[in-house]
Amino acid sequence: MTSELLGQALFDGALIEEASKKSGLVWVRGASAPAARPLWHVWHEGAVCLVGDGPGEQPLPGLTDGGSAEVTVRGKDKGGRLVTWQATVSEPAPGSPEWEAAVAELKGKRLNAPDSEEMPARWARECRVLRLTPTGSVAPPPTGSLAERPLPTPATTREPVPAALPRLLTKRRKRKQPK
Known part of the structure; x- marks a missing residue:
């Protein structure tokens, strides 16, 4: 391997580790x-560690033991x-x-757990703990848009604004003006 x-391999490894440590x-x-x-995670011993697929925990679809995954890490600032x-x-x-x-x-990073002391036993019974270990392969920056359709959800958007609302807001502003 050339120097x-x-x-480049050392730089990629350091970038993966630092970005993953700092991002929640x-x-x-x-x-x-x-x-x-x-997915929320922790960086531990050279890998991203996840817990999920149990009651009250995050879903881990498509992640199987021995399989592969693509991990994208975001910046904390923007x-x-x-x-x-x-x-x-x-x-x-x-x-x-x-x-x-x-x-x-x-366990130290899990927020709002209903059973903090019993959590490890519950995870052992009902959940999966996964390690995502980097293969060393970093994807090049994208050249096009990465926009995707949102996943289906039962959530809805707000109702349309009532027709009388703009008039009501305008009247309030007029009353507050000094005489």
């Missing part, structure tokens, strides 16, 4: 998933895309040293 390629949210698309999903990288997905067995280490980090 230029080695330097990553966009992940599993090999069989139709679109990327935002929320723009910093880096997109390929990852290998692994699912450590509950109770294994690798699982225990990941769960200890995830």
Whole structure:
């Protein structure tokens, strides 16, 4: 490996690690998933660690043990895309040293948990803990638009503004003017 390629590989690895450590949210698309999903995570021992697919936890569609995933990390300042990288997905067995280490980090970052003390036991029973380890492959910056249709949701937009509302607002402003 030439020194230029080695330097680029080291730079890519450092970029992936620093961006992933600082961002509280990553966009992940599993090999069989139709679109990327935002997921909270922690960076631990060279990989993004996730917990989900259980009651009250985030969904992890398309992420299977031994599969691959595409991870996009956003910047903390403006929320723009910093880096997109390929990852290998692994699912450590509950109770294994690798699982225990990941769960200890995830537990510290999990906000609004209804059962903070019982969380590791619940995760072992009902959820999946995944590690997304970078393969070293960083995607080049996109040249076109990355706009996608939103995922289907039962949420709706606001109702149209009532026709009389602009008149009511105008009258209030007129009353407040000094005489």
